[in-house]
Amino acid sequence: MAVSTQQMRFWSPEVRELEPYIPGEQPKVTNLLKLNTNENPYPPSPKVAEAVATVLEQQADVLRLYPDPDATVLKQAIATQQGVDLSQVFVGNGSDEVLAHIFKAFFIQNEPILSPDISYSFYPVYSQFFTVKTKKIALNANFEVNVKDYNQPNGGIIIANPNAPTSIALDLSDIEYLLQHNPDRVVVIDEAYVDFGATSAVKLVARYDNLVVCQTTSKSRSLAGLRVGFAIAQPHLIAALEAVKNSFNSYPIDRFAIAAATASFKDQAYFEAHCQKVMDCRESLIHQLEGLGFTVLPSKANFIFVTHTSNDAKQLAIKLREQGIIVRHFNQDRINQFLRITVGTDAQNMRLVGALKDLVI
Amino acid sequence: MAVSTQQMRFWSPEVRELEPYIPGEQPKVTNLLKLNTNENPYPPSPKVAEAVATVLEQQADVLRLYPDPDATVLKQAIATQQGVDLSQVFVGNGSDEVLAHIFKAFFIQNEPILSPDISYSFYPVYSQFFTVKTKKIALNANFEVNVKDYNQPNGGIIIANPNAPTSIALDLSDIEYLLQHNPDRVVVIDEAYVDFGATSAVKLVARYDNLVVCQTTSKSRSLAGLRVGFAIAQPHLIAALEAVKNSFNSYPIDRFAIAAATASFKDQAYFEAHCQKVMDCRESLIHQLEGLGFTVLPSKANFIFVTHTSNDAKQLAIKLREQGIIVRHFNQDRINQFLRITVGTDAQNMRLVGALKDLVI
Numbered sequence: 003m004a005v006s007t008q009q010m011r012f013w014s015p016e017v018r019e020l021e022p023y024i025p026g027e028q029p030k031v032t033n034l035l036k037l038n039t040n041e042n043p044y045p046p047s048p049k050v051a052e053a054v055a056t057v058l059e060q061q062a063d064v065l066r067l068y069p070d071p072d073a074t075v076l077k078q079a080i081a082t083q084q085g086v087d088l089s090q091v092f093v094g095n096g097s098d099e100v101l102a103h104i105f106k107a108f109f110i111q112n113e114p115i116l117s118p119d120i121s122y123s124f125y126p127v128y129s130q131f132f133t134v135k136t137k138k139i140a141l142n143a144n145f146e147v148n149v150k151d152y153n154q155p156n157g158g159i160i161i162a163n164p165n166a167p168t169s170i171a172l173d174l175s176d177i178e179y180l181l182q183h184n185p186d187r188v189v190v191i192d193e194a195y196v197d198f199g200a201t202s203a204v205k206l207v208a209r210y211d212n213l214v215v216c217q218t219t220s221k222s223r224s225l226a227g228l229r230v231g232f233a234i235a236q237p238h239l240i241a242a243l244e245a246v247k248n249s250f251n252s253y254p255i256d257r258f259a260i261a262a263a264t265a266s267f268k269d270q271a272y273f274e275a276h277c278q279k280v281m282d283c284r285e286s287l288i289h290q291l292e293g294l295g296f297t298v299l300p301s302k303a304n305f306i307f308v309t310h311t312s313n314d315a316k317q318l319a320i321k322l323r324e325q326g327i328i329v330r331h332f333n334q335d336r337i338n339q340f341l342r343i344t345v346g347t348d349a350q351n352m353r354l355v356g357a358l359k360d361l362v363i
Numbered sequence: 364m365a366v367s368t369q370q371m372r373f374w375s376p377e378v379r380e381l382e383p384y385i386p387g388e389q390p391k392v393t394n395l396l397k398l399n400t401n402e403n404p405y406p407p408s409p410k411v412a413e414a415v416a417t418v419l420e421q422q423a424d425v426l427r428l429y430p431d432p433d434a435t436v437l438k439q440a441i442a443t444q445q446g447v448d449l450s451q452v453f454v455g456n457g458s459d460e461v462l463a464h465i466f467k468a469f470f471i472q473n474e475p476i477l478s479p480d481i482s483y484s485f486y487p488v489y490s491q492f493f494t495v496k497t498k499k500i501a502l503n504a505n506f507e508v509n510v511k512d513y514n515q516p517n518g519g520i521i522i523a524n525p526n527a528p529t530s531i532a533l534d535l536s537d538i539e540y541l542l543q544h545n546p547d548r549v550v551v552i553d554e555a556y557v558d559f560g561a562t563s564a565v566k567l568v569a570r571y572d573n574l575v576v577c578q579t580t581s582k583s584r585s586l587a588g589l590r591v592g593f594a595i596a597q598p599h600l601i602a603a604l605e606a607v608k609n610s611f612n613s614y615p616i617d618r619f620a621i622a623a624a625t626a627s628f629k630d631q632a633y634f635e636a637h638c639q640k641v642m643d644c645r646e647s648l649i650h651q652l653e654g655l656g657f658t659v660l661p662s663k664a665n666f667i668f669v670t671h672t673s674n675d676a677k678q679l680a681i682k683l684r685e686q687g688i689i690v691r692h693f694n695q696d697r698i699n700q701f702l703r704i705t706v707g708t709d710a711q712n713m714r715l716v717g718a719l720k721d722l723v724i
Contacts, residue, residue: 003450003599003601003602003605005599005602006599009599011547012469012547012548012549012572012573012599012600012603013468013603014467014468014469014470014471015471015472016471017467017468017469017471017603017606017607020606020607020610021610022605022606022608022609023609023610023613024609025429025613025614028428028429028430028431028432036428039429041427041428042427043427044427045426045427046426046427050426051419054415054419055416055419058412058416058419064588065406065407065411065585065586065587065588065589066402066403066404066405066406066407066585066586067389067397067402067587067588068386068400068402068581068588069389069587069588069590070389071386071389089364095612096612096614096615098611098612098613099612099615102611106375106378107374107378108373108374108375108378109375110375110377111375127610128610128611130610131607131610131611186372186373187373212373220429224426224427225426226426226427226428226429226430227426227427227429227430227617227618228426228617228618228619229430229614229615229616229617237364238364238366238370238371238373240364241364241366242366242374242375242378244364245378245381245383246378246381246492247383248383248384249382249488249489249491250459250460250463250489250492251456251457251460251463252386252459253386253457253459253587253590254456254457254460254590255590256588256617256619256620257588257589258415258589258617258619258620258623259617259619262619
């Protein structure tokens with residue numbers, strides 16, 4: 003939609019400058035192999051469908067009524083699964099909304115927040131939205147976070163662990179280093195992909211009053227279609243998130259989402275088995291791609307970040323697309339010769355590897 | 364949660380000052396007669412449950428995938444039902460989120476926005492959240508909006524029509540007056556309750572490039588449990604809302620909500636019949652309460668706003684609560700002798716009237 007300068011007079015001046023986030027393509031045709039938005043190739047726990055069916059059976063009674071604004075049932079299921087107290091849990095409409103509230107709650111400070119130069123591309127969008135000063139800290143030559151680079155005045159720190167799109171995880175000792183060196187600022191660890199082999203910082207929450215851990219049900223719980231994310235932190239930080247949330251939208255999570263996500267957190271066996279399946283598929287995929295001459299960064303996520311010395315990444319993405327396979331290419335300094343590829347099932351990965359076999363020189 | 368001054372150092376300074384919205388109570392016990400949050404006493408269309416059941420049957424395939432970030436199927440159903448173009452529809456996670464985006468998109472201006480002194484109590488919360496200057500314009504002695512009072516420099520205007528909690532509707536000619544006298548500012552008409560007898564301003568959208576109409580599925584469509592709201596405006600205004608939304612949360616509406624709300628918009632006959640039922644119940648309730656000596660403001664909503672010369676409103680609310688009936692009392696200047704009562708079914712209203720018969724002096 004082209005908006006004329008004259009029409010633009012209606013917009014808030016600061017909104018005219020926004021550069022919105024561009025999510026990975028969600029094509030409406032169905033026969034594509036979608037390896038571009040890091041969705042889980044396996045369905046959610048069957049308990050999810052059962053929980054929604056139960057809501058449906060009662061729908062005459064409940065859909066007409068607002069949901070619990072605190073989603074207490076869901077928070078309790080998360081608290082139990084994560085081994086924390088109910089008062090340490092915040093939930094939102096996807097971890098994107100949780101992250102937005104985090105930026106508003108903690109990061110509007112005099113000093114800039116610090117974040118890796120290569121990371122989740124929604125962070126700078128939130129910064130612009132909430133007028134948060136931001137300073138990017140370069141990853142090292144191996145695309146790793148060096149926590150000593152963060153020893154400078156800041157308004158907070160946000161790091162994705164494992165990082166995206168690089169897939170590399172940080173040790174807990176490094177996260178503790180950040181927490182200890184920033185006792186007056188909030189350190190946010192965005193663990194969207196943590197369940198595929200990295201170590202969660204949730205176990206540090208009890209000891210650090212400046213730690214916020216953010217997670218999502220969209221990846222390891224196969225519930226991207228549901229929009230439920232959460233944060234774990236000490237109650238005085240959760241209180242800031244609740245103040246922000248209740249100044250924006252009282253009831254962000256609907257009755258179906260509350261019931262479905264709750265059921266997912268109660269099925270630990272399914273969760274563990276399917277995270278393991280994805281990790282097994284990942285290792286097999288990495289092995290095959292290395293056989294084709296790809297360099298694959300060490301992944302603890304449900305995606306891999308790959309490059310090939312003799313093949314242009316963008317061209318490969320275009321040629322894969324012609325064969326009905328979508329992967330993600332970022333037209334961004336330092337990483338424009340990489341592709342981010344979601345780990346599929348073994349069968350899906352075989353189709354990808356087969357296509358690449360014919361494409362790479 | 365009590366947060367100490369020392370702990371408060373982590374919060375963004377501006378968040379320490381927030382005074383969040385307090386939604387009407389959502390009690391977890393079930394035998395209460397809940398007439399406090401303007402929910403519909405009738406269930407949603409049976410097509411809603413069918414649509415969700417269809418998603419469930421396919422859930423292995425779809426829940427693991429992100430929903431359409433644009434919710435195009437839902438927008439098209441709304442466009443068809445409202446008689447507008449797809450490009451004129453914006454959807455959000457409840458009309459509360461739509462309103463929040465409206466404040467960000469249009470109201471951050473040098474001059475204050477104008478709004479009635481008695482209106483939806485979330486408006487001043489959004490103003491604080493987005494640092495929007497706000498000037499309250501007093502309703503007249505009959506609790507009506509006098510549109511000539513709005514002839515002053517402003518950063519935009521927002522009026523609920525019918526207004527809440529007063530229940531009184533404004534004529535379209537008055538809304539046109541506002542639109543014509545503010546050609547460079549956005550006028551927002553919040554029509555959460557419009558389907559119960561007021562006239563929608565949607566038919567003015569084609570003629571006025573400064574009009575945004577906001578509606579919800581929570582009241583007339585009995586889908587408060589689902590969190591779907593929408594706005595109708597010309598495309599250059601929708602573009603501002605999309606820029607804001609895509610800087611905050613790409614996928615605010617989940618797959619169940621998209622399917623369910625779409626089904627509701629496609630069942631026009633059910634919608635019309637049940638709006639009429641609520642209006643019939645309202646007229647009967649008003650008649651009975653007037654018989655008990657209540658003054659009832661002329662309502663075009665699914666709630667009524669009542670006062671009684673010889674009975675204190677707050678005391679009545681407390682005594683009704685003791686009998687398991689919840690109504691809403693606002694401890695606010697000018698209206699603290701009023702109660703806002705949601706229209707129930709005839710049977711529910713009979714229980715309310717019976718209780719009041721014993722209580723009023």
